[in-house]
Amino acid sequence: MGLVGGEENGNADSVSEIRLVSNDNKYERVDDKSHDSKKFVFVCAIFASLNSVLLGYDVGVMSGAIIFIQEDLKISEVQEEVLVGILSIVSLLGSLAGGKTSDAIGRKWTIAFAAIVFQAGAAIMSIAPSFGILIIGRLFAGVGIGFGVMIAPVYISEISPAVARGSLTSFPEIFVNLGILLGYISNYAFSGLSPHISWRLMLGVGILPSVFMGFALFVIPESPRWLVMQNRIEEARSVLSKTNGSEKEVEERLKDIQLAAGMAVAENYEGKAVWREILKPSPPVRRMLIAGCGIQCFQQITGIDATVYYSPTIFKEAGIEGNTQLLAATVAVGFTKTLFILVAIFLIDKVGRKPLLYVSTIGMTACLFGLCLTLALLGDGQLGIALAILAVCGNVAFFSVGIGPVCWVVSSEIFPLRLRAQASALGAVGSRVSSGVVAMSFLSVSRAITVAGTFFIFSVISAVSVAFVHKCVPETKGKSLEQIEMMFQNEWQGEVEMEDAERLVQR
Numbered sequence: 001m002g003l004v005g006g007e008e009n010g011n012a013d014s015v016s017e018i019r020l021v022s023n024d025n026k027y028e029r030v031d032d033k034s035h036d037s038k039k040f041v042f043v044c045a046i047f048a049s050l051n052s053v054l055l056g057y058d059v060g061v062m063s064g065a066i067i068f069i070q071e072d073l074k075i076s077e078v079q080e081e082v083l084v085g086i087l088s089i090v091s092l093l094g095s096l097a098g099g100k101t102s103d104a105i106g107r108k109w110t111i112a113f114a115a116i117v118f119q120a121g122a123a124i125m126s127i128a129p130s131f132g133i134l135i136i137g138r139l140f141a142g143v144g145i146g147f148g149v150m151i152a153p154v155y156i157s158e159i160s161p162a163v164a165r166g167s168l169t170s171f172p173e174i175f176v177n178l179g180i181l182l183g184y185i186s187n188y189a190f191s192g193l194s195p196h197i198s199w200r201l202m203l204g205v206g207i208l209p210s211v212f213m214g215f216a217l218f219v220i221p222e223s224p225r226w227l228v229m230q231n232r233i234e235e236a237r238s239v240l241s242k243t244n245g246s247e248k249e250v251e252e253r254l255k256d257i258q259l260a261a262g263m264a265v266a267e268n269y270e271g272k273a274v275w276r277e278i279l280k281p282s283p284p285v286r287r288m289l290i291a292g293c294g295i296q297c298f299q300q301i302t303g304i305d306a307t308v309y310y311s312p313t314i315f316k317e318a319g320i321e322g323n324t325q326l327l328a329a330t331v332a333v334g335f336t337k338t339l340f341i342l343v344a345i346f347l348i349d350k351v352g353r354k355p356l357l358y359v360s361t362i363g364m365t366a367c368l369f370g371l372c373l374t375l376a377l378l379g380d381g382q383l384g385i386a387l388a389i390l391a392v393c394g395n396v397a398f399f400s401v402g403i404g405p406v407c408w409v410v411s412s413e414i415f416p417l418r419l420r421a422q423a424s425a426l427g428a429v430g431s432r433v434s435s436g437v438v439a440m441s442f443l444s445v446s447r448a449i450t451v452a453g454t455f456f457i458f459s460v461i462s463a464v465s466v467a468f469v470h471k472c473v474p475e476t477k478g479k480s481l482e483q484i485e486m487m488f489q490n491e492w493q494g495e496v497e498m499e500d501a502e503r504l505v506q507r
Contacts (some may be wrong), residue, residue: 019156024381051148056179064187085440096145118144126204360402
């Protein structure tokens, strides 16, 4: 009886002992269920992240495809900037609509819709006979990506247990990196073909990842939090029983979700009311918006998309010649970016969000400044080329180990349920706009102040991001989504109490 009591009180050691010494099938089933729930959540996170491959693939493949598009369609430098950057700008439409759409039709079917829209865009791009048609394809692809990058972290954070939420919510960033690597490899693989064929194959291959989303829809369930918001309680309980290890945990999580959803319903949070609270936020919500949207913007304005999209331009500036050599160097960047995102996955729920952010932003600042000095002082020699490649690989490595994945984790878990979809959409909009501005201005700014000068600006912005992380981003490791919401509420209340105490002392 004592051991059973220990299990009821959540004593993990007692539970483990019971499972080892007891032959009772009851305890074996509990252990098996816990194992099965972990596998099920893991599979759901993978499938939900497939749309992120599309974004990564587009970023990676366009860095090489643009070389052959220029040669085939004879586009200007301005058209090149527009072609590269328009996807990020247009994706904000998908991200803005994604919050409302996911609240209306559910997280799962928003993921499916994102894949369908991107497929249409990729197909149009691959057969585009002119620059105008190519832009139309980019518009469709951008909207699809906007939906995808907004909804995947939200969905994963809502189905994941708190202990593993950081790692699982990082999956979309893993798949972005995988997509970038696949894009680089595609560039290298098709670079030997004629310009008219090569870039079409490079872009057309991007359709394949979204095809797998059709299979994913037969596996992944709807978000239990969305089901509760729709008053589909039994369906939510069924999903939670698949994603949590014990019935007690299922009921506790369901109670927390119902409480959060009940608050939203009681306060009659219609779509307009949600946006009204976001646009005129209370102090706790303002803190959430600053942290969530701010980290999204810093992720992009530190220049990661410029580094990835224009890595051939950077390496050409360092002295590498020939398209094949340039594209081979970018493959090294892709491998580095993908490798270090795996490091982040293992660490994010162990060491926490903020330590990784500190390492990431400080490391990026050093690498960006190092790249600036290398391009400005070392010219076209072998040492300059080696240091440039090292600085670029270091920059993407530090990005992938911290701000890359942690950005999406933090922005998907800090908002209350009633605001989560819309506020996450707003953060994704900030990310996409920042990405588009960087991508569409990089060549022009580099021509005006040199590539080295441009990366000096990125290094300064990265240094500012270190201070932002210290001041505005909280540690959320190990907390449930509902506990994180209360943390913002309590922290603000604590500040108010401190201010009141100071006034009393002064009086």
